[in-house]
Amino acid sequence: MKKNSIKKIKEVGTLEELDRIAKMLVRRDFELSEIREKRDAELKELEKRNKEITGSRIALMNILEDVEKAKEKSEEERDKTLAIFDNFPEGLLFLDKENRISSANPDIKDLFGLDPEKIIGKRIDELGKSSLAPFIDILKESPKGIYRKELKLKENLILEISAIPVMKVEEKIGTLIILRDVTREKIIERLKTEFVSIVAHQLRTPLSAVKWTLKMILDGDLGEVSKEQREFLNKTYISNERMIRLINDLLNITRIEEGRFLYNVQKQSIIEVAERVIASSREEAQRRGIRFEFKKPRKKIPEVKIDSEKISLVFQNLLDNAIHYTKTGGHVKVSIDYLKDEEKIIISVKDTGIGILKDQQKRVFSRFFRGANAIKTETEGTGLGLFIAKNIVEAHNGKIWFESRKNKGSTFHFSLPTS
Amino acid sequence: MPKKILIIEDEELLCNLLKRKLNEEGYQTSVAKDGVEGMKMIKEIKPDLILLDIVMPNKNGFEVMDEMQTDEKLKHIPIIVISNSGQPVEIDKAKELGAKDWLIKTEFDPQEVIEKVKKQIG
Numbered sequence: 001m002k003k004n005s006i007k008k009i010k011e012v013g014t015l016e017e018l019d020r021i022a023k024m025l026v027r028r029d030f031e032l033s034e035i036r037e038k039r040d041a042e043l044k045e046l047e048k049r050n051k052e053i054t055g056s057r058i059a060l061m062n063i064l065e066d067v068e069k070a071k072e073k074s075e076e077e078r079d080k081t082l083a084i085f086d087n088f089p090e091g092l093l094f095l096d097k098e099n100r101i102s103s104a105n106p107d108i109k110d111l112f113g114l115d116p117e118k119i120i121g122k123r124i125d126e127l128g129k130s131s132l133a134p135f136i137d138i139l140k141e142s143p144k145g146i147y148r149k150e151l152k153l154k155e156n157l158i159l160e161i162s163a164i165p166v167m168k169v170e171e172k173i174g175t176l177i178i179l180r181d182v183t184r185e186k187i188i189e190r191l192k193t194e195f196v197s198i199v200a201h202q203l204r205t206p207l208s209a210v211k212w213t214l215k216m217i218l219d220g221d222l223g224e225v226s227k228e229q230r231e232f233l234n235k236t237y238i239s240n241e242r243m244i245r246l247i248n249d250l251l252n253i254t255r256i257e258e259g260r261f262l263y264n265v266q267k268q269s270i271i272e273v274a275e276r277v278i279a280s281s282r283e284e285a286q287r288r289g290i291r292f293e294f295k296k297p298r299k300k301i302p303e304v305k306i307d308s309e310k311i312s313l314v315f316q317n318l319l320d321n322a323i324h325y326t327k328t329g330g331h332v333k334v335s336i337d338y339l340k341d342e343e344k345i346i347i348s349v350k351d352t353g354i355g356i357l358k359d360q361q362k363r364v365f366s367r368f369f370r371g372a373n374a375i376k377t378e379t380e381g382t383g384l385g386l387f388i389a390k391n392i393v394e395a396h397n398g399k400i401w402f403e404s405r406k407n408k409g410s411t412f413h414f415s416l417p418t419s
Numbered sequence: 420m421p422k423k424i425l426i427i428e429d430e431e432l433l434c435n436l437l438k439r440k441l442n443e444e445g446y447q448t449s450v451a452k453d454g455v456e457g458m459k460m461i462k463e464i465k466p467d468l469i470l471l472d473i474v475m476p477n478k479n480g481f482e483v484m485d486e487m488q489t490d491e492k493l494k495h496i497p498i499i500v501i502s503n504s505g506q507p508v509e510i511d512k513a514k515e516l517g518a519k520d521w522l523i524k525t526e527f528d529p530q531e532v533i534e535k536v537k538k539q540i541g
Contacts, residue, residue, distance in 0.1 A: 201474070204503040208524035209432045215528035216436055221443070244525045255506075263507040309507070 091159075091179030097172065099123055111159065111179055150182065158183045193254045200251045207247070210240050242380055249384040252313070253367070256391045262310060267303045270311070270345055270416065271296055271336060277315040278334060281323060289328035294335075301338040302418045304345060310392045311416075314400075317385035318349040318412050324378050326353035326409070343419045344398075350411040356404040364402065365390040373406070389414070421447040422540050425466035427457035427483065428501065429475045433524070437470065440529040441536070454478025458486055461493055468540050470532070471518075473502040473509070484516035497539045501532065 085092055091107040100123050104116035147163040162178045214237045216222055218230065225233065255261050278294055285292040322332045330352040337346045354373050356364060363369045368383040375381075393400045393414045404410035424446045428434045434450045441448045449464055451457035455477040461469065473480035480500060487493040498518045502509070505523035513521055520535050527535075 201503055204525050205430055208503065209430060209436075211525060212433060212436045212529050215530070216440065219530060221440060221529075248525075 090181075091177075093177040093179070094166075095124070095175045095177065097174060099125075099175070102174065108179070111153075111157070111181065150186075156183060157181065158186045189257070193257050196250055196254045200247045200254070203247050204244070207240060207244050211237070211244070214240065246382050249382050249388065252388050253384060256388065261391065262307045262395050264309065265305055265307050267305050268308055270301070270304050270306070270347070273306070273308045273311050274315055274334065274336065274347070277312050277319065281316075281319040285323050285332055288323060288326075290323060290326050291331045293331070293333040295333065297336050297338050299338070301336070301345060304396075304416045304418055306396055306416065307392075311396070314389045314392050314414060315347075315349075317389045318414075321385060321412075322349050322351035322353065322410070324381070325374055326351045330409075338418070344415045344417050346413055346415045348411055348413045350409065352409040355406040355408055355410055356402075357406055361402075361404065365400070421445055422467040423447045423449070423464055424468050424470065424536065425449050425451060425457070425460055425464065426470045427451045427454065427460075427475070427480070428470065428472040429453055430472070433501075436529055437532060440533055444533055444537075446536070454480065454483045457483055461487065461496070465492075466496060468536060469496055469498045470536075471498050471500050473500060473504070473513075481512065481516065484513065484518065488516060499532075499535055499539065501527075 085094075085103060085105050088105055088107065091111045092103070092105040093101060093108060094103040096102045100121060101119050102121075104114075104119055106116060108114060108116050108119075147161075149161050151159045151161055153159060158181075160180045160182045162180070164176045164178070165172050166174045166176050214233055217225060218233055218237065252261075274294070282292045282294075319332070319334070326332055331350075332352075333348075333350045335348045335350070337348075338344075339346060354371075354377055356371050357373060360369075360371055364371075365386050367387045369386070370381055370383040390400050393416075396416055398414055398416045400412070400414040402410055402412040424441055426434055426437055426441075426448060428437070428450070429452055431452070434452070438448045438450055449460060449466070451460045453475045457469075457471070457475075458478065460466075461483075471480045471483060480502070484498065487496065487498075494517065498513075500510075500513050500518045500521045501524055502521065503524055505521065505526070510521045519539055522532060522535060
């Protein structure tokens with residue numbers, strides 16, 4: 001065998017062949033170790049992956065648990081919201097973006113006789129001539145903020161409707177409509193107004209009897225009156241006039257509340273209306289030793305659409321206050337300005353009177369308000385004048401405001417639109 | 420011949436005051452205490468002017484004016500309303516029914532009523 005091999009080698013004849021084989025063996029060996037290393041690396045990778053998967057599984061389990069909890073919580077929240085919605089003591093409707101009814105609470109049935117189940121998913125205008133029809137108008141106005149309106153559905157059912165846009169981030173997702181039965185409140189309000197109105201009328205009768213009698217005695221129609229008697233009778237006459245004014249104020253307020261306040265609205269000159277009132281105020285100011293000034297605009301100003309009787313009352317109230325709360329030697333000034341660009345006329349009544357205390361300024365236009373310093377100066381006064389003035393000005397789409405400093409004076413302004 | 424004035428007013432004191440004042444001015448004054456009596460007297464005495472209250476028992480001032488409108492002989496008698504109230508709606512309604520003037524009692528006194536009467540019938 002050995003001989004054969006050597007022989008064979010010899011036969012091959014070369015050492016190179018041997019070398020080639022040896023090299024090949026070395027290379028194979030190297031390749032094998034490379035494969036082994038690669039396999040080891042893959043195994044390590046696999047092990048790592050396995051660990052990761054185990055980790056992920058735990059994480060996933062945790063997440064699932066959280067989701068479950070969140071679901072429970074959201075269901076709880078949903079049930080709570082639904083319970084609030086259903087038990088809310090007022091009618092609630094939720095409309096989606098297309099004004100389709102997406103929820104309605106049981107109160108809707110009481111208010112409209114509509115089965116909430118049957119109207120879900122329908123658009124309001126699809127309900128045809130249903131009792132919900134008046135809403136269509138409200139929704140057409142597409143309220144951006146909270147919208148309120150009173151609606152008389154039947155003789156014995158008055159609703160106050162509030163439409164509230166529901167926003168999610170910046171986007172409107174629907175409208176919540178709240179329907180409140182205000183029938184009872186309205187009845188009470190009406191009864192109160194009627195009561196005041198009747199009382200005021202009934203009070204006027206004896207007051208006119210007193211006024212007429214006193215006037216005839218003072219005029220000497222019923223015989224001669226002594227100087228002393230005249231003095232007393234004069235004071236009684238003034239008291240009676242005060243009472244008449246108070247009742248007139250109360251009647252004006254009931255009219256404001258009944259919403260039938262403006263009557264005879266016509267285009268006319270504000271200066272003429274002002275001049276009529278100013279004539280009597282000027283005399284009163286002179287009697288009290290107050291300098292009175294009326295500054296008319298230099299140029300012609302447009303006429304305004306007003307109920308002149310009511311606007312006179314605003315002038316009267318502002319002037320009465322200015323004169324009553326300004327001491328002898330003071331100054332009252334009325335001015336009228338036209339702001340062409342803003343299309344309005346501004347009327348100002350400025351006095352150098354006692355002013356309004358700063359902490360009371362917010363309440364100036366509320367009913368029965370009288371300034372603490374005003375009560376000390378003048379016992380007379382109902383605290384209704386400025387409330388009435390504000391209502392009249394606002395009924396004309398105008399605004400009323402003031403500036404005032406204690407012991408320096410007040411300036412009241414009101415604006416009236418010219419367009 | 421003095422001018423005849425009829426006062427239709429349920430408040431006795433006001434009636435007496437007005438009557439006295441009007442008589443002093445030389446008018447011949449009669450008084451009715453409600454709308455029914457007033458209507459009867461309008462037909463009877465055919466006054467030259469009527470001072471008419473609105474809120475009265477039995478028949479109110481508006482009803483009196485309504486009835487006068489349907490009678491050719493009475494519809495031209497001038498009427499001055501003397502009322503406690505003075506809402507523009509009422510005043511307009513009265514003017515439609517032929518009232519010449521509307522006085523709110525608390526805002527006028529007897530002397531001013533006389534002036535309004537004189538303006539109508541001298």
